[in-house]
Amino acid sequence: MEQKIKFIIIGLIAVLVVSFALNIFTLLSKEQALRSNNTLQEDKSSLLKEVETSKQKVGQLQKQLIELNQGVDKLNKEKEEIQKKYDLVDKARQTLVDQVKALKEKEASSKTSASATAQPASNALGNDAYWAGILKQKKDLEWQLDTVRSELKTAQINNEQLQKEKSALELEAGNLGREKQDLGRQYEFVQKQLEYNKKMMESIALELVGEKNDKLQIQDSFKAIKTENAMLRRQLKNLNDRKISLERKLATAQEKSHTLESRFNEMDVLLKDKMLQLEKISRTVPSSEATAKEEPVELTPIVVRPPSETTTMPSITTPAAETSAASIPQKEGKISAVNRDNNFVIIDLGEEQSARVGDVFNVYNKANKPIGVVEIIETRKAISACDIQRENEKIQVGDKVRLKS
Numbered sequence: 001m002e003q004k005i006k007f008i009i010i011g012l013i014a015v016l017v018v019s020f021a022l023n024i025f026t027l028l029s030k031e032q033a034l035r036s037n038n039t040l041q042e043d044k045s046s047l048l049k050e051v052e053t054s055k056q057k058v059g060q061l062q063k064q065l066i067e068l069n070q071g072v073d074k075l076n077k078e079k080e081e082i083q084k085k086y087d088l089v090d091k092a093r094q095t096l097v098d099q100v101k102a103l104k105e106k107e108a109s110s111k112t113s114a115s116a117t118a119q120p121a122s123n124a125l126g127n128d129a130y131w132a133g134i135l136k137q138k139k140d141l142e143w144q145l146d147t148v149r150s151e152l153k154t155a156q157i158n159n160e161q162l163q164k165e166k167s168a169l170e171l172e173a174g175n176l177g178r179e180k181q182d183l184g185r186q187y188e189f190v191q192k193q194l195e196y197n198k199k200m201m202e203s204i205a206l207e208l209v210g211e212k213n214d215k216l217q218i219q220d221s222f223k224a225i226k227t228e229n230a231m232l233r234r235q236l237k238n239l240n241d242r243k244i245s246l247e248r249k250l251a252t253a254q255e256k257s258h259t260l261e262s263r264f265n266e267m268d269v270l271l272k273d274k275m276l277q278l279e280k281i282s283r284t285v286p287s288s289e290a291t292a293k294e295e296p297v298e299l300t301p302i303v304v305r306p307p308s309e310t311t312t313m314p315s316i317t318t319p320a321a322e323t324s325a326a327s328i329p330q331k332e333g334k335i336s337a338v339n340r341d342n343n344f345v346i347i348d349l350g351e352e353q354s355a356r357v358g359d360v361f362n363v364y365n366k367a368n369k370p371i372g373v374v375e376i377i378e379t380r381k382a383i384s385a386c387d388i389q390r391e392n393e394k395i396q397v398g399d400k401v402r403l404k405s
Contacts, residue, residue: 005246012239019232026222033215042209043205051197058190065183065370072176075169082169093155094146103141103148113386263342267378267385270337274383331355331403335363336383338395343388345374347401350382361386361401371395373404 333349349355355376363372371393374386388395 005243005250008239008243008246012236012243014233015236015239019229019236022225022229026225029218030124030222033211033218037211038209038213040204044201044208047197047200047204050195051201054190054193054197058187058194061187061190063185065180065187068176068180068183072173072180075173075176079169079173081168082162082165086159086166089155089158093152093159096152096155100145100152102396103145106141110239167252193263248313259342263339263344264337264378264385266342267344267346269340271383274336274346311343333401335397335399335401337396340399344377345386345388345395346387347374347376348382349401350380350384352381355379355384360389363391363395364400364402365396366398368400371399374401 053247057188063155331349331353333353335345336348337346341347347355348360357376357379359376361376362370365371372391372395373389374395375389376384377387378385386401
């Protein structure tokens with residue numbers, strides 16, 4: 001029985017170890033798959049973000065390129081307008097120069113005419129009106145010359161400003177051209193990056209499909225392992241229930257064995273006392289020469305066994321017991337001892353009186369009134385141990401016992 005329990009316990013431990021190892025393996029594989037899936041999802045999200053940012057950058061660069069193209073066109077238009085203004089100013093300057101030359105020629109001609117007309121004027125007795133007109137004409141010419149000079153200066157200033165604006169616009173146009181080239185390079189780089197990102201996305205998609213298939217396979221294997229684990233747990237539970245029931249039965253059997261052992265030990269003590277009493281009685285009774293020599297009484301040990309196994313106690317061979325048993329009638333005797341702690345009694349009927357384990361006796365008091373029922377549980381040669389089955393009144397030493405019919 002103990003070996004079976006040991007084998008069961010070892011099998012349970014092995015099943016537990018195997019199920020624990022399978023659970024750990026499945027959990028580790030699941031965690032690894034989840035981690036790889038999470039990393040792939042993170043890579044995918046980061047790549048999508050990079051693609052979106054690159055697309056935004058491309059859009060911004062395209063907008064900047066369009067704006068730069070518009071700015072270049074605007075600058076070209078402004079340059080053309082400034083060139084036209086410059087041409088107009090140049091023409092105005094040329095006309096002013098021509099006018100100044102004409103005024104100078106007129107002034108020279110007026111001086112010559114004035115010198116030529118000095119004699120007729122003197123002859124005309126100092127014509128004040130004539131000289132007043134000449135002075136007025138001179139002042140008008142000087143005023144016109146001043147205005148032309150001021151306009152010429154302003155035209156020169158405007159020309160210088162236009163030259164500066166033209167150089168600035170040329171510098172800005174050069175910068176815009178360089179920026180346009182840089183944007184073109186960046187646009188090409190972004191296009192290459194987009195193509196690379198597309199390829200990476202395709203490879204990641206293939207890897208995700210493979211990971212998804214692996215995950216499905218792992219889930220299927222996990223489900224199978226889970227069902228196997230559930231079956232093993234049910235088997236383990238059944239084995240545990242059987243183990244608990246066996247342990248309970250073993251504990252009850254051990255308790256019964258301990259109680260029986262204590263009872264049989266007390267019975268052995270009582271039997272030894274009885275045998276000593278019988279030996280004393282046999283010494284007082286006259287015997288033959290063969291019994292003159294007293295032989296030692298050997299008591300064999302009482303073997304305690306579970307109540308299911310019916311065993312007979314070894315016989316005690318004493319001459320005193322034989323002489324006392326001859327005087328006791330068969331299947332009828334008396335109670336020799338009572339043990340209240342372990343609920344049994346000793347009667348003076350044994351194997352010589354055909355007493356057997358399982359015989360039931362009615363107990364009668366001194367008034368021959370039935371007061372209880374006892375059952376033989378162990379027999380010896382001249383005495384037997386009986387379990388008290390029922391007790392109407394208190395059983396005492398000396399009460400009679402009679403086989404129940």
